[in-house]
Amino acid sequence: MISLDDPQKLRPLRDQAHQVAMNMLRPISRTYDRAEHTYPQELDLLAAMIDGLSESGASSGAGASGVKRDETQDDDSGAAVRNGANLASVMGIAEMCWGDVGLLLSLPRQGLGNSAIASVGTAAQQERFAGLWASMAITEPDAGSDSASIRTTAVLDGDAYVLNGEKIFVTSGERSDAVVVWATLDRNLGRPAIKSFVVPKGTPGMSVERLEDKLGIRASDTATIRFEDCRVPPDHLLGSPEIDTGQGFAGAMATFDNTRPLVAAMAVGCAQAALDLTRDLLAQAGVVIDYDRPAMAQSAAAAKLLQMEADWEAARLLMLQAAWMADNRRANALEASMAKAKAGRMASDVTLSCVELCGSVGYSEGELLEKWARDSKILDIFEGTQQIQQLIVARRVLGLSSAELR
Numbered sequence: 360m361i362s363l364d365d366p367q368k369l370r371p372l373r374d375q376a377h378q379v380a381m382n383m384l385r386p387i388s389r390t391y392d393r394a395e396h397t398y399p400q401e402l403d404l405l406a407a408m409i410d411g412l413s414e415s416g417a418s419s420g421a422g423a424s425g426v427k428r429d430e431t432q433d434d435d436s437g438a439a440v441r442n443g444a445n446l447a448s449v450m451g452i453a454e455m456c457w458g459d460v461g462l463l464l465s466l467p468r469q470g471l472g473n474s475a476i477a478s479v480g481t482a483a484q485q486e487r488f489a490g491l492w493a494s495m496a497i498t499e500p501d502a503g504s505d506s507a508s509i510r511t512t513a514v515l516d517g518d519a520y521v522l523n524g525e526k527i528f529v530t531s532g533e534r535s536d537a538v539v540v541w542a543t544l545d546r547n548l549g550r551p552a553i554k555s556f557v558v559p560k561g562t563p564g565m566s567v568e569r570l571e572d573k574l575g576i577r578a579s580d581t582a583t584i585r586f587e588d589c590r591v592p593p594d595h596l597l598g599s600p601e602i603d604t605g606q607g608f609a610g611a612m613a614t615f616d617n618t619r620p621l622v623a624a625m626a627v628g629c630a631q632a633a634l635d636l637t638r639d640l641l642a643q644a645g646v647v648i649d650y651d652r653p654a655m656a657q658s659a660a661a662a663k664l665l666q667m668e669a670d671w672e673a674a675r676l677l678m679l680q681a682a683w684m685a686d687n688r689r690a691n692a693l694e695a696s697m698a699k700a701k702a703g704r705m706a707s708d709v710t711l712s713c714v715e716l717c718g719s720v721g722y723s724e725g726e727l728l729e730k731w732a733r734d735s736k737i738l739d740i741f742e743g744t745q746q747i748q749q750l751i752v753a754r755r756v757l758g759l760s761s762a763e764l765r
Contacts, residue, residue, distance in 0.1 A: 392730055442686060445682040446683055453675075457632045468536075475495055475555050492534075496529045496584055504744050509541055511525070511526065511541070524585075526583070542554065566587075619699035629735050633732075641717075650665075
């Protein structure tokens with residue numbers, strides 16, 4: 360029998376994350392939404408707590424354990440089922456984002472670049488960069504959704520790679536210890552030549568040009584970073600330096616297979632916060648929600664809430680499936696994109712609908728509903744837009760290449 364309950368061994372972690380969200384993140388959520396670009400000092404204590412849990416083996420960071428692309432293990436061979444770091448991460452992140460998405464993205468040593476290190480880096484690199492807070496720099500002014508159009512270059516010059524280019528919308532780009540930069544070794548070779556480099560802050564030739572003013576996740580800094588003759592040691596190239604045309608865009612895709620379920624978890628948590636508050640506000644207004652009666656036999660507000668809750672549950676299950684497959688080393692590119700597409704769109708729809716259902720209360724700053732509606736929009740955009748996810752899903756389902764289906 361299939362169980363849809365959270366794994367028993369991960370429930371304590373889930374409950375701890377919810378307590379942190381409720382007692383540490385939710386109370387300061389509005390403060391740092393209004394004070395954009397101000398670093399939340401309260402997160403230093405929280406980061407120290409998470410480090411302690413990680414060292415004791417009781418928790419995992421946002422980077423999870425990575426998704427190693429191994430198509431040979433995508434079967435039901437009878438191997439023992441694992442509920443591990445990836446599942447723990449999405450469950451914990453969902454609860455933390457019930458508190459605040461922007462603050463979760465601002466947590467030290469929990470950057471999206473850590474996922475790249477976990478997914479692409481060698482065992483030695485993962486050990487060397489353990490404890491590093493790494494942001495991830497992929498998007499460029501001329502390369503947004505099409506990551507394969509990256510123009511930032513990395514040229515081997517003696518004992519170092521020389522990076523030149525500009526990256527935009529880098530989450531935690533100013534605050535992190537290092538940036539994982541995606542650059543091409545040879546533009547003429549296309550996707551296979553794109554590699555990732557760990558560039559520590561303070562490296563000569565690397566500069567933060569500006570911070571963006573944003574609609575949502577205002578507690579998180581979003582930077583534009585420029586690289587001008589920035590020299591990086593060869594061992595800071597994650598994985599193999601060899602250009603394997605047979606592997607295509609495997610390095611970046613392995614990273615996305617890891618980070619997209621994490622973004623889906625952020626969307627699930629943000630939407631759950633909106634649903635929980637809306638349910639309470641409707642109850643205070645006298646709206647009765649009966650789970651034993653069909654939606655069409657109830658008030659319009661109750662029927663809408665029931666529909667949103669069903670939508671939320673579908674996104675949550677897709678998120679859990681993608682993470683579970685990663686834990687069990689099964690290729691999850693399709694499932695990761697499905698989870699990201701569904702959860703991102705769901706969160707945007709649900710949070711906006713909650714604002715509408717609650718009327719003036721939802722639209723005002725007296726409650727956090729309007730903030731969650733603003734925060735949720737980015738979750739349908741970064742780590743691959745809604746349209747890109749649908750394109751990836753269509754290619755996988757139809758068995759078509761990127762050249763055959765654009």
